[in-house]
Amino acid sequence: MAPDHRADATDTALLQRPAALGRPVFGPRLVTALSLAGLLALWWIAAIVADSRVLPAPPAVAEAFWRDAATGELFFHLAMTLMRVIAAFVLAMAIGSVIGIVLGMNREANRFFDPWLILFLNIPALVVIVLAYIWFGLNEAAAIGAIAVNKIPNVVVTMREGARTLDRDLEEMASVYRFSAGRTLRHVVLPQLQPYFAAASRTGISLIWKIALVVELLGRSNGVGFQINLYFQLFDVAAILAYTLAFVAVMLTIEFLLVQPFEAHSTRWRPRRAGS
Amino acid sequence: MAPDHRADATDTALLQRPAALGRPVFGPRLVTALSLAGLLALWWIAAIVADSRVLPAPPAVAEAFWRDAATGELFFHLAMTLMRVIAAFVLAMAIGSVIGIVLGMNREANRFFDPWLILFLNIPALVVIVLAYIWFGLNEAAAIGAIAVNKIPNVVVTMREGARTLDRDLEEMASVYRFSAGRTLRHVVLPQLQPYFAAASRTGISLIWKIALVVELLGRSNGVGFQINLYFQLFDVAAILAYTLAFVAVMLTIEFLLVQPFEAHSTRWRPRRAGS
Amino acid sequence: AEDRATIRVGILKFGTVNWELDAMKRAGLDTAAGVDVELVPFAGEDATAVALQAGSVDMIVSDWLWVSRLRATGADYTFVPYSTSVGSLMVPGDSDVRGLGDLKDRSIGVAGGPLDKNWLLIQALARKDAGIDLAAENDIVYGAPPLLAEKARQGELDAVLNFWHYAARLEAAGFRTLVSGTDAAMQLGTSGPVAAIGWVFGDDFAERNPKAIEGFLAADKATKELLATSDAAWEELRPLMKAEDEATFTTLRQRYREGIPSRSPADEAKDTETLYELLAKIGGERLVGPATTLSPGTYFDDGKNGS
């Protein structure tokens, strides 16, 4: 007979319940704006408190940004990096998803290739990049390939977990109703893998960008990684942050204009959690 | 009336079906051995074909391995790196899972923190590491903390996707039967997150190891990353591969002795796909 | 030993500084000069810079440009010459490139990036002597030093500008020096070889530990004398140097000896200022930061000016 929150709330008296049909206090846009403002404030305060050359305040970074933006240099390097990131992302997601789904659905294949996967997961980026440059020359193809090879095992692992949890009931339904392979993939398999795909692509694009920085550091003559390394040698943290934030801004734009609407659309069928 | 494979197979005649109750052609251990042997063979052939200083054949790597293993040096560096990897892994998984689950279950919180998450996902490892070292000194705590901070956003993203797909029906059941918070977490929530956790930890440990290499490069006086970079400056690829493979061997051991038995146990309830 | 000062030096594990300090400790030259030198090895150049700023080491090896730039933004690091060895632009022994003027439509690897001092000087020299813009008329590849060295060996690059010990190794492998950073500087107006890299430490450390700095610099001088004259001392360094063969070993030794600064600090400082103005002109604010002249105090003043 221990008192219990829910019981208390309903026991006491005839409780009046209003029909509250989802009216959030702030609009989504406002929340995002608030969030960014909070982040900026936090950074500014930290910069003032730390008062160190290593954590410049927002104005210093803005200045560094304008310096390189005015010459168009920043946009050039950003574009080069984005080109590499996008190419490697498409490659890695496509190849990794296929391998991951196959391994997740086929125990025998998985047992055989699992050690290979672990090997490729754990080869340092440096090794892959250097080997790629040495074998295929210091060119874009080698750079993009090296980034993709670094990312593919991660995609495989995530998609494999997803494929392992595929609903057998729906698969059976599809086979009884003779769905073609394409129809099964599109309407039965992929929707179930959506959360895994989302996880793989979100963490993927950030990992790819980080590897792109190393690739550019080791053997490219442009791109954000090239610039960041240059400024690191000069220990110009403001400039490093300016380039970093420029990339983050691009990612945020993609997130809000592309990813979130797409996700909202592809998960609209999901019953919403009460009160959210 | 297009002929169809399944219909064909069963239409033609009274078909005899044997009772084949899962008898794989090879035992799992043998498959793994075959897999590793295949990998070795592939490498060896590639090394012979490439015939380059940059892709040494297995014996050269074995020699480099023995050279550093005999002095105990290799094991010392490996141990240091493993220590950092494990500490950072535990930290990142614990913190990242908690944040990820909270964000996945709470739309408002997620809307607010999503931009922060994207920022932290995309800050280059270099920046975090340098800031950590400069603020907290070149010590283990800073090194491990920097690795964890690099990994946490990835864990958050993956666990958040998982938490978004939590089964509302089971959650309701748990609330009606007044499961305590701990019981709900352990018996209702965590089992559903298992595949996401598995994906996050597999890709996680490899990412952490890669970041550990950078951390060791930028400010530690030991560890595999330290050694690999030294050998990179000498362009001694055999030694680099020896250290890499030593780490991969440790990971493979963990995979086969710990992770796979654990996973087999925690997913034993899953209905198995026919023929696997 | 209790009253001896200690100094922690951040070094590159496979770098030349490591050789020198190893020889110093082997010969007991540091304790003889009343200082305990503690070596803190790192795997990368950037790591030593981070370590100095994080206060984990007291001294590292870096260049005066870096010191001057950081001083201009408020840091108090200071500089004592260590070596005049700098990078060189190398071409294969059988290359038909004879001078900077022949570099047209070639692929050139440049270690250290577009703001590397030697690269800037060599570009300026090419513009002055041969009237060509190296960066514009060639295919420039910036990249990691070991990777570029390997690419040069593979023949993918027609020329490579690399740091001195990579250059020395390439030389031992049959490459020849087209022009070195020092040559370029001298042809552009310095009166002698300028020590580009040196010991870097904080002014406040020097103030608090005058004996440590004094002892260390004395020990450094003694070590250089030893290494300049004794081949036996070099034999002991062999395992550290990881030279592939005898030719590489002797080339490395030779180039090291050539790099020992021999001029008076005053001459050094004067040439450095010339060089700085030159660099400020070529590299612009991007390279030198807001200050157009060498920041005062970049060169360490131990109070016994000119000794």
Add this chain to the structure above:
Amino acid sequence: MSNLSKPIPPAGDQDALEVEIRGKTFRGADGDAVRAIDEIAFSVAPGSFATLIGPSGCGKTTTLRIILGLDREFDGRLKLPAGGGRIAAVFQEPRLLPWRTVEENVRLALSDEDTGRDLDDLFAVLGLAEMRSRYPGELSLGLARRAALARAFAIRPSLLVLDEPFVSLDEQTASRLRTLLTDVWSARPTTALMVTHNLREAVQLSDRIIFLTERPARMRGVYDITTPRADRDARWREATLPALAKRYSGVL
């Protein structure tokens, strides 16, 4: 075996279940409003057994969810039997944890002081004795539904909510379980509310039957049965069922 004429326990010990829903609207995925319930109001006397009958899709499950506190976005008010007693629910689907065995599923629902209780009899009468250590994925649907019943009956609830508990079971098993339900319900002062499409089942078990209209649900009528359960034999049923079916067409 069963106490079929449970005396309604004295009031004060427990309150009646009072339900008054003046409206419930869902927001569909396309943003459209789906009106599920228009106006439902009924009460269930403490310790009595009530049944909800209504066309498929009319809002019965929605009503139960509101009573269970799983849906708080509705117009109206609600009063649960007091006393802090536990609530047991048999959902329309089994809702077992797939990664726990049948027995673990049942035991997890027990309160802390009850853990470790002897459940042999319960499993035996439900025909689950052999299935205790199986995972839900290895059960037939009927077995899974019985496991869900076991969970509800094991916790000795003071309010029992059942959403079509006996579908997907053969007649023999179903009638055995109806007897079990009566036992569990009458052993303690339990208020019960059941949804069913089976009028026979309803008249056998209930003190009160509440008929609902098509969606959006409104009250169609309330039918109280005063005949003691022991007297509800085949003959009585033959008389009652057609009468009810005539009054509320389409339910039989």
Add this chain to the structure above:
Amino acid sequence: MSNLSKPIPPAGDQDALEVEIRGKTFRGADGDAVRAIDEIAFSVAPGSFATLIGPSGCGKTTTLRIILGLDREFDGRLKLPAGGGRIAAVFQEPRLLPWRTVEENVRLALSDEDTGRDLDDLFAVLGLAEMRSRYPGELSLGLARRAALARAFAIRPSLLVLDEPFVSLDEQTASRLRTLLTDVWSARPTTALMVTHNLREAVQLSDRIIFLTERPARMRGVYDITTPRADRDARWREATLPALAKRYSGVL
């Protein structure tokens, strides 16, 4: 409306469904063997309607899965009605794709030449007209089951397999759907096999009823009904049901 006395189409056009399962054992998660079926053998004449009745958990769904080709690890043999026609199945659970609307779920099952067919009548008679563009998560269980029936009826199958198709539905809806089923079944030469726990439903619809024992399932008996469907009125049922119930105790 419905052609209740469908003449059995001439043989040759289609073969009988012949099922002969001499054993089916599951391997449980703990490694134990679970014997689900001992020995089942029956045939269903082409174009006729058969019903499987057996206790809960005896192996009915397992039998259907074997017929559907979803489980190939059994001892025995199987012959499907020839002709390459399609198979429609109503599973024991709705098995709708949660991320597709009701209508999309139905249309996805249609063959390519049928896509775009007019389904208005079908949805109307199933009471789903309003629900076509809703997602399965927004349906009540009864509505979801009807959507699964719509999918099965839409594809004009030559073999129709139904696992308890009419549970969780109110009587009025259920009887409307039974009529629909008879229509669909008699419109083309369709062989049908249904599992039910409702003997009334079985005698109303079937040409043959196959009774199974407890798990592991064995044949308990086969009962053929020759009375034309049009003549199976209430009086006939009152006579047949008790006779059957007496012969196969526990089924009513």
